[in-house]
Amino acid sequence: MMEPHNSTDGGGSSDPTGRGSLLQNESRCRLCEQLSKDPVSITCGHSFCRLCINRYWDETCQTGDFSCPSCRKRSKTRPALHPHTDESLKTDSNQQEDVLHRVLQKHKTCMKNRYESLFEGIKTQENRTLLNRIYTQLYIIEGESEGVNEEHEVIKMEKTSNKYLQETPINCLDIFRPVKDPEEEMEGVNNTAVMVNGVRLNKRKEDKGPKELRTLLTKGIAGIGKTVSVQKFILDWAExxxxxxxxxxxxxxxxxxxxxxxxxxSLYTLLCTFHPELKDLDSRICDGRKVVFIFDGLDESRIPLNFSQCEKVFDITMTSSVGVLMTNLLKGELLPSAHIWITSRPAAANQIPPQYINRVTEIQGFNDPQKEEYFRKRISDQDQAQKIISHIKTARSLHIMCHIPVFCWISATVLQQIMKQSNTEIPKTLTEMYSHFLITQTNMKNEKYEENLNLDPVKLLESNRTMLLKLAELAFNQLMKGNVMFYEEDLRECGIDLTEAAVYSGICTEIFREECVLYQRKLYSFVHLSFQEFLAAFYVFHCYLSKNMEELRDFIPQYRYWPENVSLDELLRGAVSKASESPNGHLDLFLRFLLGISLDSSQKILQGLLIHTESTSQSINKTVAHIKDLISTQDLNTDRSVNLFLCLTEMNDQDLPREIQKYIHSDESLKKDLSALECLALSYMLQTSEEVLEELDLKKYSTSRIAYMKLFPAVNNCRKAL
Incomplete structure (x- = not known):
């Protein structure tokens, strides 16, 4: 729980309720801010100097529309002025107390109504679930996990799946609670390594921060539960x-x-815009009160934050741009006693200098018991829930991905549907899971609108091909630009008719969603970044089959003039090269999906969307050999190497895992030095193992420098390394 504070600067007060400062200032005029001369009050209860209020109305109310300067309550006739007496002051104070209590209760009610429901997918009544019924506690750690912030999020999630025993978790409700020794807390935060433009900065020990935890930054990958954690934090407060x-x-x-x-x-008008119920309170709303500002989704921000050169704003009524207001709030120039919580995906978190952050937390997603808890809450049939849990445990890559709550939802949606069918094979790879998710949601749309019921998957996709291809093109274009949120103009570029936008969100109920936000302008996104990557990969493969070479230009740079018969293995080699060159791995999962979609088995699942299918086994074999050669001979970034290993799994190449399992269980005297490729496979298997290795002796595996480098990450999942 948050601790009460005693700050008195910038609107703070020792009054624990904040009501004292409100009443103590009743003798001040709300226009001139001086002690009232000939004080009078008007019908709403606010008080002013008689001269000040009359002058205000004379200057601003020429049309006969009189309003209170504080609460903006309007009157068509000039309100009567009531002289202040001791009794009237007491009455005014009671009125203000009543107004404050009423607004506080209304504010909590509004927040409860807004955040008590969880929508998995788009916001439709059938997707509505009470948050408290399905909420599963997430694993949140103090500080941030080791590793470069900019690495691909899903790869990072897979690599950190077994670090839980080495971290101390915290409850999302306690994020503002200081540790017993505030100096140790701040020292730990200041020593947190922060990546800024690729340089690791460590604040020196003497760089002490404030003892109170004012500003909190919570990191987490897309779909890991940042917004749901915020939602739970607010709901428990409101209730x-x-x-x-x-x-x-x-x-x-x-x-x-x-x-x-x-x-x-001004900050005051901004708050009233987002929370209209606050309009009955004047601009002293934060005086002497404990307030929490929550800024969700820093990674989605298009607002410039300039901490080095920014005009100072120190009053809640001063007007400026949103970026300037936010910068001053974060720096503590504006409302220094306020608490601030910011959520962000890791790569965007360094927009805020570390000296303005008092605590860093990271949401790691579900640990293994929490995964099972989620499925048991999400699926009412407990026998079915157990079958789904058992299947996911047998497919290691799926089990690891279930650290991400949104992937648990996708898996539950797909597997529940498949278990109703007798002739559908249960998916074992990411590509198969996402392909079936596409089919499942398209089928749900048909059932909802009673369109062409009982279609087989091929005809189902055929009937929605035009719309899905437009969405796939949108996914590809925006992925290449690094966008996860899009606007109406982005849809127009892909030929999506805005008058049918509501239908698009219904084409595949949870695949594509639209949200009406401030001023009812619509924002669009896919249900998760990973699904955008899946559709983008499908679009590339579709372009290959339809000989749309212009869209593939970036993946085969060696061609200046484009022949129409670029082979699939050339395209895949180009995609492997482009993804491996990425410094932040933004194409890693896209590459895995592209390779997976290219398989004959995947084409069979998605054939309703393809103009034709073709046998690709020869191209796949060439690509497998190429990837193995890259891992063995190239000194690649560790994350890119791991992703290439996962690409082999996605192409159903299980030779390496089998060889490593055989190696681990072989007689010690018969063991040979491992190649770089085998070391990478061993490293990944050790990192994702459910058991922590007692000892890792690097010397006994290989003498190659590249091979040693492949093994180093496995040190994180062992108690002792030699």
């Missing part, structure tokens, strides 16, 4: 079960702030 020392929580999502980034606001 009165946690953090009751907090008076107000203000939620300002970046995706909505983007829509007004070029407009001028």
């Amino acid at each position: 009165g079960t946690a953090n009751q020392d907090v008076d107000f929580m203000f939620v300002l999502p970046f995706r909505e702030l983007n829509l007004i980034k070029d407009e001028q606001y």
Whole structure:
């Protein structure tokens, strides 16, 4: 729980309720901010100097529309002025107390109504679930896990799947609670390694921060549960079960702030825009009260934050751009006693200098018991839930991906549907899982609108081919630009008719979603970044089959003039090369999907979307050999090497895992030196093993420098390394 504070700067107060400062200032005029001369109050209860309020109305109310300067309550006639007496002051104070209590209760009710439901997929009534019924505690750690912030998120998730025993978890409700020794807390945060433009910075021990945890940054990959954690934090407060020392929580999502980034606001008007129920309170809303600002989705921000050169804003009524207001709030120039919680994907987190962050946490997703808990809550039939859990455990890559809550949802959706069918093989790879998810959601759409019921998967996809190809093109274009949120103009570029946007979100119920946010402008996204990558990969393969070579130009740079008969193995080699060159791995999962979709078995599943299919076994064999050669001979970034190993798994090449298992269980005297490729496979298997290795002796495996480098990451999952 959050601890009460005693700050008195910038609007803080020792009054634990904040109501004292409100009442103590009743003798001040709300226009001139001086002690009232000939004080009077108007019908809403706010008080002013008689001269000030009359002058205000004379200057601003020429049309006969009179309003209160504080609460903006309007009157068509000039309100009567009531002279202040001791009795009237007491009455005014009671009125203000009543207004404050009413607004606080209304604010909590609004927040409860807004956040009590969880929508898995798009926001439709059938997808609505009470958060408290399905919520599963996430694994959150203090600080950040080791590794480069910019690495591909899914690969990072797979690599960190077994670090839980080495970390101390914290509850999302306790994120603002200081440790017993605040100096140790701040020292630990200041010593957190932060990647800034590729340089690891470590704050020196003497660089002490404030003892109070003012600003918190929570990192986590897409779909890991950042927004749901925020939702749970708010809901428990609104329902009165946690953090009751907090008076107000203000939620300002970046995706909505983007829509007004070029407009001028004061912080007070900004809060009233996002939370209209606050309009009955004046601009002293934060005075002497404990308030929490929540900025969700820094990675989605298009707002410039300039911490080195920024005009100072120190009053809640001062007007400026949204970026300037946010910068001053984060720096502590504006409302220094406020608490701030920011969520972000890892690669975007370094937009805020580390000296303005008092605590860093990272959401690691579900650990193994939490995965099972999720499936048992999500699936009412417990026998079916157990079957799904058992299947996922047998497919290691799927089990690892289930650290991501949204992947658990995709898996549950697909496997529940498949178990109703007797002739459908259960998916064992990521590509198969996502292909079946596409079919499942398309079928749900048909059932919902009673269109062409009981179609087989091929005809089902054929009937929706035009729309799905447009979505695939959108996914590809935006992935290449690095975008996960899109606007109407992005849809137009792909020929998507905006008048039918509502239908698009219904084409595959949870695949593509639209959200009406501030001012009802619509934002669009795919249900998860990984599904955008899947559709983008499908689009590339479709372009190959249809000889649309212009779209494939980036993947085969050696061709200046494009022949129409570029072979599949040339395309795949080019894609492997482009993905391996990426410094942040943004094409890693895209590559795995592209290779997986190219298989004959995947083409069979998706044939309803393809103009034709072709045998690719020869090209796949060439690509497998090429990838093995790359891993063995090239000194690649560790993350790219791991992804290439996973690509082999996605192409159903199980030779390496079998060889390594045989090697591990062979007689010690018969063991040979391992190649770089075998070392990489061993390293990955050790990192994703459910058991922690007691000792890892690197010397006994290989003498090759490249091979040693492949083994190093496995040290994280052993108690002793030699």
